[in-house]
Amino acid sequence: MGLLVMQGCSGGQSDDRDSTGHQVEIIAHRGDSHAAPENTMASVASAWKKEADAVEVDVFLSADKRVMAIHDKTTERTGDKALPVRETGSEKLRTVDVGSFKGEEFAGEEIPFLEDIIASVPDHKRLFIEVKDSERAIPPVRELIQQSGKQDQMVIISFSLEVVKASKQQMPEVPAYWLRSAPRDQDTGEYQSIDTALLEQVKEHDLDGLDVHYRGVTPELVEASHKAGLKLFVWTVNESDDISALAEQGVDGITTDRITRAQNALGRQP
Template sequence: MVYFFGFLYLLYFACSAFPGSVEIIAHRGASHVAPENTIAAFIQAWKDNSDAAECDVFLTKDKRIVVIHDISTKHVTGIDLRVSDVNSDVIRTLDAGKLKHPDFTGEKIPFLEEVIETVPPGKRLFIEIKCGQEILPFLKEDIEKNNKKPQLTIIGFDLTTITAAKKMMPEIPAYWLVGRKKDPVTEKLLPYDPNIIQIAKDAGIDAINAHSLGMTPQLVEKANAAGLKIYVYTVDDVNEAKYLMNIGVSGITTNKPALLLSAIRPVNVSADVNSFKN
Protein backbone atom coordinates (compact mmCIF):
# COMPACT_ATOMS: atom_id res chain seq x y z
CA MET A 1 0.00 0.00 0.00
CA VAL A 2 2.88 2.37 0.82
CA TYR A 3 4.40 1.69 -2.58
CA PHE A 4 1.06 2.32 -4.26
CA PHE A 5 0.64 5.75 -2.65
CA GLY A 6 4.27 6.51 -3.41
CA PHE A 7 3.59 5.79 -7.07
CA LEU A 8 0.52 8.04 -7.01
CA TYR A 9 2.62 10.85 -5.53
CA LEU A 10 5.20 10.51 -8.30
CA LEU A 11 2.45 10.45 -10.90
CA TYR A 12 0.89 13.58 -9.40
CA PHE A 13 4.26 15.33 -9.39
CA ALA A 14 4.90 14.38 -13.00
CA CYS A 15 1.55 15.79 -14.09
CA SER A 16 1.51 18.92 -11.94
CA ALA A 17 5.12 20.06 -11.66
CA PHE A 18 4.78 22.15 -14.79
CA PRO A 19 1.74 23.74 -16.39
CA GLY A 20 0.20 21.93 -19.33
CA SER A 21 2.02 19.33 -21.35
CA VAL A 22 4.96 19.71 -23.68
CA GLU A 23 6.16 17.49 -26.51
CA ILE A 24 9.76 16.34 -26.34
CA ILE A 25 11.10 16.00 -29.88
CA ALA A 26 14.28 14.05 -30.61
CA HIS A 27 16.47 16.20 -32.87
CA ARG A 28 17.57 14.11 -35.88
CA GLY A 29 16.55 11.17 -33.72
CA ALA A 30 18.36 10.60 -30.44
CA SER A 31 21.44 12.13 -32.05
CA HIS A 32 23.46 12.49 -28.85
CA VAL A 33 23.56 8.70 -28.59
CA ALA A 34 23.31 7.44 -32.17
CA PRO A 35 24.37 8.79 -35.59
CA GLU A 36 22.06 11.62 -36.56
CA ASN A 37 19.22 10.94 -38.99
CA THR A 38 19.83 7.18 -39.09
CA ILE A 39 17.40 4.41 -38.32
CA ALA A 40 19.45 3.69 -35.19
CA ALA A 41 18.86 7.26 -33.98
CA PHE A 42 15.11 7.06 -34.53
CA ILE A 43 14.83 3.65 -32.88
CA GLN A 44 16.70 5.10 -29.89
CA ALA A 45 14.33 8.08 -29.80
CA TRP A 46 11.34 5.77 -29.55
CA LYS A 47 13.14 3.62 -26.98
CA ASP A 48 13.65 6.80 -24.91
CA ASN A 49 9.88 7.34 -25.15
CA SER A 50 10.24 10.62 -27.04
CA ASP A 51 6.92 12.16 -28.01
CA ALA A 52 8.20 12.89 -31.49
CA ALA A 53 11.33 12.86 -33.60
CA GLU A 54 12.61 15.35 -36.15
CA CYS A 55 14.34 14.44 -39.41
CA ASP A 56 15.81 16.42 -42.31
CA VAL A 57 15.13 15.65 -45.96
CA PHE A 58 16.75 16.28 -49.32
CA LEU A 59 15.86 15.13 -52.83
CA THR A 60 18.38 13.04 -54.77
CA LYS A 61 19.12 13.24 -58.48
CA ASP A 62 16.75 10.32 -59.16
CA LYS A 63 14.00 12.00 -57.10
CA ARG A 64 14.15 9.88 -53.96
CA ILE A 65 13.80 11.55 -50.57
CA VAL A 66 16.68 10.76 -48.24
CA VAL A 67 17.08 11.72 -44.60
CA ILE A 68 20.17 13.89 -44.15
CA HIS A 69 20.80 17.36 -42.73
CA ASP A 70 23.50 18.78 -44.98
CA ILE A 71 23.57 19.49 -48.70
CA SER A 72 26.61 17.18 -48.82
CA THR A 73 27.17 13.71 -47.41
CA LYS A 74 30.60 14.63 -45.97
CA HIS A 75 29.55 15.44 -42.40
CA VAL A 76 28.01 12.03 -41.74
CA THR A 77 30.04 9.78 -44.07
CA GLY A 78 33.40 11.49 -44.64
CA ILE A 79 32.77 11.39 -48.40
CA ASP A 80 31.85 14.66 -50.09
CA LEU A 81 28.92 14.14 -52.45
CA ARG A 82 26.24 16.71 -53.15
CA VAL A 83 22.94 14.94 -52.45
CA SER A 84 21.06 16.52 -55.35
CA ASP A 85 23.79 15.56 -57.83
CA VAL A 86 23.87 11.80 -57.20
CA ASN A 87 21.39 8.96 -57.42
CA SER A 88 20.04 7.33 -54.29
CA ASP A 89 21.76 4.00 -54.99
CA VAL A 90 25.13 5.75 -54.68
CA ILE A 91 24.12 7.45 -51.44
CA ARG A 92 22.98 4.11 -50.05
CA THR A 93 26.48 2.65 -50.46
CA LEU A 94 27.86 5.16 -47.94
CA ASP A 95 28.37 4.39 -44.25
CA ALA A 96 26.60 6.96 -42.07
CA GLY A 97 27.41 5.33 -38.75
CA LYS A 98 31.09 4.62 -38.24
CA LEU A 99 32.14 8.28 -37.85
CA LYS A 100 29.91 8.48 -34.76
CA HIS A 101 31.19 5.22 -33.28
CA PRO A 102 32.45 1.89 -34.66
CA ASP A 103 29.43 0.20 -33.08
CA PHE A 104 27.26 1.93 -35.69
CA THR A 105 29.30 0.81 -38.69
CA GLY A 106 26.99 -0.08 -41.55
CA GLU A 107 24.21 2.42 -40.80
CA LYS A 108 22.85 3.82 -44.04
CA ILE A 109 21.44 7.20 -44.98
CA PRO A 110 17.78 6.18 -44.88
CA PHE A 111 14.93 6.91 -47.21
CA LEU A 112 12.17 8.99 -45.65
CA GLU A 113 9.69 6.16 -46.08
CA GLU A 114 11.91 3.94 -43.91
CA VAL A 115 11.96 6.51 -41.12
CA ILE A 116 8.19 6.94 -41.30
CA GLU A 117 7.80 3.18 -40.86
CA THR A 118 9.54 3.35 -37.47
CA VAL A 119 7.01 5.80 -35.97
CA PRO A 120 5.01 4.00 -33.26
CA PRO A 121 1.33 4.64 -32.56
CA GLY A 122 0.78 7.84 -30.61
CA LYS A 123 4.12 9.38 -31.68
CA ARG A 124 4.89 12.05 -34.28
CA LEU A 125 7.53 12.70 -36.91
CA PHE A 126 8.58 16.25 -37.82
CA ILE A 127 9.91 16.34 -41.41
CA GLU A 128 12.17 19.33 -42.05
CA ILE A 129 12.51 20.31 -45.70
CA LYS A 130 16.13 21.31 -46.35
CA CYS A 131 15.76 22.04 -50.07
CA GLY A 132 13.14 23.84 -52.16
CA GLN A 133 9.64 23.27 -53.47
CA GLU A 134 10.87 20.70 -55.99
CA ILE A 135 10.62 18.09 -53.23
CA LEU A 136 6.92 18.62 -52.51
CA PRO A 137 5.28 16.26 -55.06
CA PHE A 138 7.60 13.46 -53.97
CA LEU A 139 7.06 14.28 -50.30
CA LYS A 140 3.31 14.05 -50.79
CA GLU A 141 3.77 10.66 -52.45
CA ASP A 142 5.89 9.35 -49.56
CA ILE A 143 3.40 10.64 -47.00
CA GLU A 144 0.40 9.09 -48.73
CA LYS A 145 1.89 5.64 -49.28
CA ASN A 146 1.53 4.69 -45.60
CA ASN A 147 -1.16 4.87 -42.92
CA LYS A 148 0.74 7.30 -40.67
CA LYS A 149 -0.31 10.58 -42.26
CA PRO A 150 -1.99 11.88 -39.05
CA GLN A 151 1.35 11.44 -37.23
CA LEU A 152 3.38 13.59 -39.62
CA THR A 153 4.23 17.30 -39.54
CA ILE A 154 6.18 19.36 -42.09
CA ILE A 155 8.60 22.04 -40.91
CA GLY A 156 11.12 24.33 -42.56
CA PHE A 157 12.86 27.70 -42.55
CA ASP A 158 11.78 28.78 -46.04
CA LEU A 159 8.32 30.28 -45.60
CA THR A 160 7.52 30.07 -49.32
CA THR A 161 8.20 26.33 -49.36
CA ILE A 162 6.30 25.66 -46.13
CA THR A 163 3.33 27.69 -47.37
CA ALA A 164 3.33 25.73 -50.62
CA ALA A 165 3.49 22.47 -48.65
CA LYS A 166 0.46 23.53 -46.60
CA LYS A 167 -1.50 24.37 -49.74
CA MET A 168 -0.60 21.05 -51.37
CA MET A 169 -1.25 19.01 -48.21
CA PRO A 170 -3.69 21.04 -46.09
CA GLU A 171 -4.37 18.12 -43.77
CA ILE A 172 -0.70 17.97 -42.68
CA PRO A 173 0.40 20.43 -39.95
CA ALA A 174 3.04 22.90 -41.17
CA TYR A 175 5.41 24.68 -38.77
CA TRP A 176 7.63 27.61 -39.72
CA LEU A 177 11.18 27.43 -38.36
CA VAL A 178 12.45 30.85 -37.27
CA GLY A 179 16.01 31.69 -36.26
CA ARG A 180 17.46 34.63 -34.34
CA LYS A 181 18.95 37.54 -36.25
CA LYS A 182 22.08 39.44 -35.22
CA ASP A 183 22.77 43.15 -35.12
CA PRO A 184 25.10 43.73 -38.12
CA VAL A 185 27.33 46.04 -36.08
CA THR A 186 27.45 44.51 -32.60
CA GLU A 187 26.63 40.94 -33.69
CA LYS A 188 24.39 40.65 -30.64
CA LEU A 189 21.23 38.60 -31.00
CA LEU A 190 18.19 40.75 -31.69
CA PRO A 191 14.76 40.18 -30.11
CA TYR A 192 12.24 38.27 -32.16
CA ASP A 193 10.22 40.41 -34.53
CA PRO A 194 6.64 40.25 -33.15
CA ASN A 195 5.40 40.43 -36.75
CA ILE A 196 6.35 36.78 -37.25
CA ILE A 197 3.04 35.83 -35.64
CA GLN A 198 0.96 37.76 -38.17
CA ILE A 199 3.18 36.54 -41.02
CA ALA A 200 2.59 32.94 -39.97
CA LYS A 201 -1.16 33.53 -39.62
CA ASP A 202 -1.39 35.12 -43.06
CA ALA A 203 0.49 32.16 -44.56
CA GLY A 204 -1.88 29.63 -43.01
CA ILE A 205 0.89 28.08 -40.91
CA ASP A 206 -0.09 26.02 -37.85
CA ALA A 207 2.81 26.85 -35.51
CA ILE A 208 6.09 28.70 -35.15
CA ASN A 209 9.17 26.64 -34.33
CA ALA A 210 11.73 29.13 -33.03
CA HIS A 211 15.23 29.14 -31.60
CA SER A 212 14.97 28.85 -27.82
CA LEU A 213 17.28 31.79 -27.07
CA GLY A 214 15.24 34.92 -26.53
CA MET A 215 11.88 33.17 -26.28
CA THR A 216 9.64 35.15 -23.93
CA PRO A 217 6.33 34.56 -22.13
CA GLN A 218 4.90 37.54 -23.99
CA LEU A 219 5.68 36.05 -27.41
CA VAL A 220 4.21 32.68 -26.43
CA GLU A 221 1.08 34.35 -25.07
CA LYS A 222 0.64 36.49 -28.17
CA ALA A 223 1.07 33.49 -30.47
CA ASN A 224 -1.39 31.38 -28.48
CA ALA A 225 -3.92 34.22 -28.55
CA ALA A 226 -3.59 34.22 -32.34
CA GLY A 227 -4.23 30.48 -32.46
CA LEU A 228 -0.60 29.51 -33.02
CA LYS A 229 1.52 27.16 -30.97
CA ILE A 230 5.17 27.88 -30.18
CA TYR A 231 7.79 25.15 -30.43
CA VAL A 232 11.48 25.72 -29.68
CA TYR A 233 14.84 24.23 -30.67
CA THR A 234 17.47 22.96 -29.74
CA VAL A 235 17.50 22.56 -25.94
CA ASP A 236 19.80 20.13 -24.11
CA ASP A 237 19.82 21.84 -20.70
CA VAL A 238 17.27 20.71 -18.12
CA ASN A 239 16.88 24.12 -16.45
CA GLU A 240 16.31 25.83 -19.79
CA ALA A 241 13.74 23.19 -20.69
CA LYS A 242 11.89 23.75 -17.40
CA TYR A 243 11.84 27.50 -17.98
CA LEU A 244 10.43 27.05 -21.48
CA MET A 245 7.78 24.68 -20.17
CA ASN A 246 6.76 27.20 -17.55
CA ILE A 247 6.27 29.98 -20.11
CA GLY A 248 3.98 27.73 -22.13
CA VAL A 249 5.81 26.41 -25.19
CA SER A 250 4.11 23.43 -26.81
CA GLY A 251 7.21 21.46 -27.73
CA ILE A 252 10.97 21.29 -27.20
CA THR A 253 13.41 19.82 -29.69
CA THR A 254 16.50 18.26 -28.11
CA ASN A 255 19.52 16.11 -28.89
CA LYS A 256 19.07 14.47 -25.48
CA PRO A 257 15.44 13.36 -25.15
CA ALA A 258 16.22 10.80 -22.43
CA LEU A 259 17.85 13.47 -20.24
CA LEU A 260 14.98 15.94 -20.55
CA LEU A 261 12.31 13.29 -20.09
CA SER A 262 13.97 11.90 -16.97
CA ALA A 263 13.96 15.40 -15.46
CA ILE A 264 10.50 16.60 -16.41
CA ARG A 265 8.62 13.29 -16.21
CA PRO A 266 9.93 11.35 -13.20
CA VAL A 267 7.78 8.32 -14.02
CA ASN A 268 8.77 8.25 -17.69
CA VAL A 269 9.39 4.65 -18.72
CA SER A 270 11.58 3.74 -21.69
CA ALA A 271 9.88 1.59 -24.28
CA ASP A 272 11.10 -1.74 -25.59
CA VAL A 273 13.29 -0.94 -28.60
CA ASN A 274 12.55 -4.34 -30.14
CA SER A 275 8.91 -3.37 -30.58
CA PHE A 276 9.95 -0.64 -33.04
CA LYS A 277 12.14 -2.77 -35.29
CA ASN A 278 10.70 -3.69 -38.66
Protein backbone atom coordinates (compact mmCIF):
# COMPACT_ATOMS: atom_id res chain seq x y z
CA MET A 1 0.00 0.00 0.00
CA GLY A 2 2.92 2.33 0.69
CA LEU A 3 2.67 5.73 2.32
CA LEU A 4 -0.94 6.57 2.97
CA VAL A 5 -0.56 10.32 2.97
CA MET A 6 -0.78 12.40 -0.16
CA GLN A 7 1.82 14.99 -1.00
CA GLY A 8 0.49 18.37 -1.93
CA CYS A 9 1.36 20.33 -5.03
CA SER A 10 3.68 22.90 -3.52
CA GLY A 11 6.40 21.84 -5.96
CA GLY A 12 9.15 22.90 -3.60
CA GLN A 13 9.65 23.80 0.01
CA SER A 14 6.56 23.31 2.15
CA ASP A 15 5.13 25.55 4.84
CA ASP A 16 5.08 23.34 7.92
CA ARG A 17 2.96 25.62 10.09
CA ASP A 18 -0.66 24.80 10.78
CA SER A 19 -3.54 27.27 11.05
CA THR A 20 -2.47 28.21 14.59
CA GLY A 21 1.09 28.95 13.52
CA HIS A 22 2.44 25.77 15.12
CA GLN A 23 5.53 24.40 13.43
CA VAL A 24 6.10 20.69 12.88
CA GLU A 25 8.64 19.44 15.42
CA ILE A 26 11.76 17.77 14.03
CA ILE A 27 12.80 15.05 16.49
CA ALA A 28 16.27 13.54 16.16
CA HIS A 29 15.97 9.75 16.38
CA ARG A 30 18.37 8.47 19.06
CA GLY A 31 20.12 11.80 18.63
CA ASP A 32 21.86 12.50 15.34
CA SER A 33 22.09 8.76 14.72
CA HIS A 34 22.94 9.10 11.03
CA ALA A 35 26.16 10.92 11.81
CA ALA A 36 27.06 9.67 15.30
CA PRO A 37 26.57 6.54 17.42
CA GLU A 38 22.95 6.31 18.56
CA ASN A 39 21.95 7.15 22.13
CA THR A 40 25.33 8.66 23.04
CA MET A 41 26.30 12.11 24.21
CA ALA A 42 28.07 12.58 20.87
CA SER A 43 24.82 11.88 19.03
CA VAL A 44 22.79 14.14 21.31
CA ALA A 45 25.31 16.99 21.06
CA SER A 46 25.36 16.71 17.27
CA ALA A 47 21.56 16.92 17.14
CA TRP A 48 21.54 20.10 19.23
CA LYS A 49 24.31 21.57 17.07
CA LYS A 50 22.18 20.95 13.99
CA GLU A 51 19.26 22.73 15.67
CA ALA A 52 16.89 19.78 15.93
CA ASP A 53 13.73 20.81 17.77
CA ALA A 54 13.92 17.75 20.00
CA VAL A 55 15.95 14.61 20.62
CA GLU A 56 14.59 11.11 21.21
CA VAL A 57 16.49 8.58 23.31
CA ASP A 58 15.73 5.09 24.61
CA VAL A 59 16.14 4.06 28.24
CA PHE A 60 16.45 0.95 30.39
CA LEU A 61 17.22 0.61 34.09
CA SER A 62 20.52 -0.96 35.09
CA ALA A 63 20.75 -3.51 37.90
CA ASP A 64 21.40 -0.66 40.36
CA LYS A 65 18.38 1.27 39.04
CA ARG A 66 20.26 3.93 37.10
CA VAL A 67 18.48 5.16 33.98
CA MET A 68 20.71 4.31 31.02
CA ALA A 69 20.28 5.51 27.43
CA ILE A 70 20.38 2.43 25.23
CA HIS A 71 17.93 0.89 22.75
CA ASP A 72 18.52 -2.84 23.18
CA LYS A 73 18.21 -5.18 26.14
CA THR A 74 21.90 -6.01 25.76
CA THR A 75 24.98 -4.08 24.70
CA GLU A 76 25.89 -6.60 22.00
CA ARG A 77 24.78 -4.69 18.89
CA THR A 78 26.37 -1.33 19.66
CA GLY A 79 29.01 -2.29 22.23
CA ASP A 80 32.38 -4.01 22.29
CA LYS A 81 31.05 -6.59 24.72
CA ALA A 82 27.68 -8.22 25.34
CA LEU A 83 26.06 -7.42 28.68
CA PRO A 84 22.39 -7.66 29.70
CA VAL A 85 21.48 -4.11 30.65
CA ARG A 86 18.93 -4.83 33.37
CA GLU A 87 21.17 -7.41 35.03
CA THR A 88 24.36 -5.35 35.00
CA GLY A 89 25.40 -2.51 37.28
CA SER A 90 25.80 0.95 35.79
CA GLU A 91 29.52 1.11 36.60
CA LYS A 92 30.19 -1.99 34.51
CA LEU A 93 27.84 -0.85 31.75
CA ARG A 94 29.83 2.37 31.51
CA THR A 95 32.94 0.38 30.58
CA VAL A 96 31.34 -0.66 27.30
CA ASP A 97 32.54 1.18 24.20
CA VAL A 98 29.32 2.07 22.34
CA GLY A 99 30.98 4.41 19.84
CA SER A 100 33.45 2.36 17.84
CA PHE A 101 30.74 0.48 15.94
CA LYS A 102 29.96 3.77 14.19
CA GLY A 103 33.54 4.84 13.56
CA GLU A 104 36.99 5.02 15.11
CA GLU A 105 36.51 8.70 15.86
CA PHE A 106 33.81 7.72 18.38
CA ALA A 107 35.89 5.16 20.26
CA GLY A 108 35.31 5.30 23.99
CA GLU A 109 31.77 6.68 23.92
CA GLU A 110 29.93 5.48 27.00
CA ILE A 111 26.30 4.60 27.60
CA PRO A 112 24.96 7.90 28.96
CA PHE A 113 23.01 8.41 32.14
CA LEU A 114 19.65 9.98 31.42
CA GLU A 115 20.39 12.88 33.77
CA ASP A 116 23.35 13.90 31.61
CA ILE A 117 21.19 13.94 28.49
CA ILE A 118 18.51 15.96 30.28
CA ALA A 119 21.15 18.46 31.40
CA SER A 120 22.19 18.96 27.77
CA VAL A 121 18.73 20.03 26.58
CA PRO A 122 18.88 23.70 25.53
CA ASP A 123 16.15 26.20 26.29
CA HIS A 124 13.09 25.87 24.05
CA LYS A 125 14.06 22.32 22.99
CA ARG A 126 12.49 19.04 24.09
CA LEU A 127 13.58 15.53 25.00
CA PHE A 128 11.46 12.51 24.04
CA ILE A 129 12.27 9.69 26.47
CA GLU A 130 11.27 6.30 25.09
CA VAL A 131 10.94 3.91 28.00
CA LYS A 132 11.99 0.48 26.71
CA ASP A 133 11.89 -0.94 30.22
CA SER A 134 8.64 -1.68 32.07
CA GLU A 135 6.61 0.73 34.22
CA ARG A 136 9.15 0.13 37.01
CA ALA A 137 11.32 2.71 35.23
CA ILE A 138 8.83 5.53 35.69
CA PRO A 139 9.65 6.47 39.33
CA PRO A 140 13.42 6.93 38.72
CA VAL A 141 12.72 8.76 35.44
CA ARG A 142 10.25 10.99 37.26
CA GLU A 143 12.84 11.77 39.94
CA LEU A 144 15.42 12.81 37.36
CA ILE A 145 12.91 15.00 35.53
CA GLN A 146 11.82 16.70 38.74
CA GLN A 147 15.40 17.29 39.85
CA SER A 148 16.25 18.82 36.48
CA GLY A 149 13.69 21.61 36.64
CA LYS A 150 12.97 20.95 32.95
CA GLN A 151 9.59 19.25 33.31
CA ASP A 152 8.08 21.42 30.59
CA GLN A 153 10.73 20.20 28.12
CA MET A 154 10.25 16.48 28.73
CA VAL A 155 8.06 13.94 26.90
CA ILE A 156 7.50 10.24 27.66
CA ILE A 157 6.82 7.72 24.88
CA SER A 158 6.52 3.94 24.94
CA PHE A 159 5.08 1.01 23.03
CA SER A 160 3.77 -0.23 26.37
CA LEU A 161 0.35 1.12 27.25
CA GLU A 162 1.07 0.31 30.91
CA VAL A 163 4.20 2.47 30.82
CA VAL A 164 2.52 5.55 29.36
CA LYS A 165 -0.44 5.10 31.70
CA ALA A 166 1.92 4.96 34.69
CA SER A 167 3.81 7.98 33.41
CA LYS A 168 0.66 10.04 33.07
CA GLN A 169 -0.53 9.02 36.51
CA GLN A 170 2.79 9.85 38.18
CA MET A 171 3.73 12.85 36.02
CA PRO A 172 0.46 14.38 34.80
CA GLU A 173 2.27 17.54 33.71
CA VAL A 174 4.57 15.64 31.31
CA PRO A 175 3.09 14.72 27.90
CA ALA A 176 2.83 10.97 27.30
CA TYR A 177 2.38 9.47 23.84
CA TRP A 178 1.62 5.86 22.98
CA LEU A 179 3.92 4.42 20.33
CA ARG A 180 2.26 2.21 17.75
CA SER A 181 3.45 0.31 14.71
CA ALA A 182 1.49 0.25 11.47
CA PRO A 183 -0.27 -3.06 10.82
CA ARG A 184 0.87 -5.07 7.80
CA ASP A 185 -1.00 -7.35 5.45
CA GLN A 186 -0.14 -10.95 6.34
CA ASP A 187 0.10 -12.00 2.69
CA THR A 188 1.74 -9.04 0.99
CA GLY A 189 3.56 -7.36 3.87
CA GLU A 190 2.18 -4.01 2.78
CA TYR A 191 1.51 -1.42 5.46
CA GLN A 192 -2.11 -0.82 6.42
CA SER A 193 -3.78 2.26 7.88
CA ILE A 194 -3.82 2.74 11.64
CA ASP A 195 -7.29 2.43 13.14
CA THR A 196 -8.66 5.69 14.54
CA ALA A 197 -10.31 3.58 17.28
CA LEU A 198 -6.95 3.66 19.08
CA LEU A 199 -7.72 7.25 19.97
CA GLU A 200 -10.48 6.03 22.28
CA GLN A 201 -7.91 4.24 24.44
CA VAL A 202 -5.69 7.30 24.38
CA LYS A 203 -8.53 9.47 25.67
CA GLU A 204 -9.64 6.85 28.20
CA HIS A 205 -6.24 6.89 29.89
CA ASP A 206 -5.73 10.67 29.68
CA LEU A 207 -2.77 10.34 27.33
CA ASP A 208 -1.75 13.19 25.06
CA GLY A 209 -1.77 11.39 21.73
CA LEU A 210 -0.14 8.80 19.52
CA ASP A 211 3.35 8.44 18.06
CA VAL A 212 3.01 6.08 15.10
CA HIS A 213 4.89 4.48 12.23
CA TYR A 214 4.45 6.92 9.37
CA ARG A 215 3.39 4.26 6.86
CA GLY A 216 0.10 3.85 8.71
CA VAL A 217 -0.87 7.53 8.73
CA THR A 218 -4.03 8.62 6.92
CA PRO A 219 -5.75 11.99 6.64
CA GLU A 220 -8.53 10.48 8.75
CA LEU A 221 -6.12 9.67 11.59
CA VAL A 222 -4.64 13.17 11.56
CA GLU A 223 -8.07 14.79 11.51
CA ALA A 224 -9.51 12.52 14.19
CA SER A 225 -6.51 13.08 16.47
CA HIS A 226 -6.76 16.84 16.29
CA LYS A 227 -10.55 16.82 16.57
CA ALA A 228 -10.11 14.87 19.82
CA GLY A 229 -7.59 17.43 21.08
CA LEU A 230 -4.71 14.97 20.74
CA LYS A 231 -1.28 15.22 19.14
CA LEU A 232 -0.03 12.92 16.40
CA PHE A 233 3.68 12.25 15.98
CA VAL A 234 5.29 9.94 13.41
CA TRP A 235 8.44 7.81 13.20
CA THR A 236 11.00 7.25 11.59
CA VAL A 237 10.86 9.32 8.38
CA ASN A 238 14.02 9.86 6.33
CA GLU A 239 12.95 10.66 2.77
CA SER A 240 12.28 14.27 1.79
CA ASP A 241 9.04 13.58 -0.08
CA ASP A 242 7.59 11.67 2.85
CA ILE A 243 8.62 14.39 5.31
CA SER A 244 6.98 17.10 3.19
CA ALA A 245 3.82 15.04 2.69
CA LEU A 246 3.38 14.31 6.38
CA ALA A 247 3.92 17.96 7.28
CA GLU A 248 1.26 18.96 4.77
CA GLN A 249 -1.12 16.47 6.33
CA GLY A 250 -0.69 18.27 9.65
CA VAL A 251 1.24 15.87 11.87
CA ASP A 252 2.65 17.53 14.98
CA GLY A 253 6.14 16.09 14.86
CA ILE A 254 8.42 13.94 12.70
CA THR A 255 11.09 11.67 14.13
CA THR A 256 13.99 11.28 11.73
CA ASP A 257 17.57 10.04 11.40
CA ARG A 258 18.25 12.82 8.88
CA ILE A 259 17.95 16.17 10.66
CA THR A 260 19.30 18.45 7.94
CA ARG A 261 17.33 16.67 5.24
CA ALA A 262 14.14 17.16 7.25
CA GLN A 263 14.91 20.84 7.78
CA ASN A 264 15.50 21.31 4.06
CA ALA A 265 12.32 19.41 3.16
CA LEU A 266 10.35 21.75 5.42
CA GLY A 267 11.99 24.86 4.00
CA ARG A 268 13.87 25.78 7.14
CA GLN A 269 17.22 27.35 7.66
CA PRO A 270 18.77 25.67 10.72
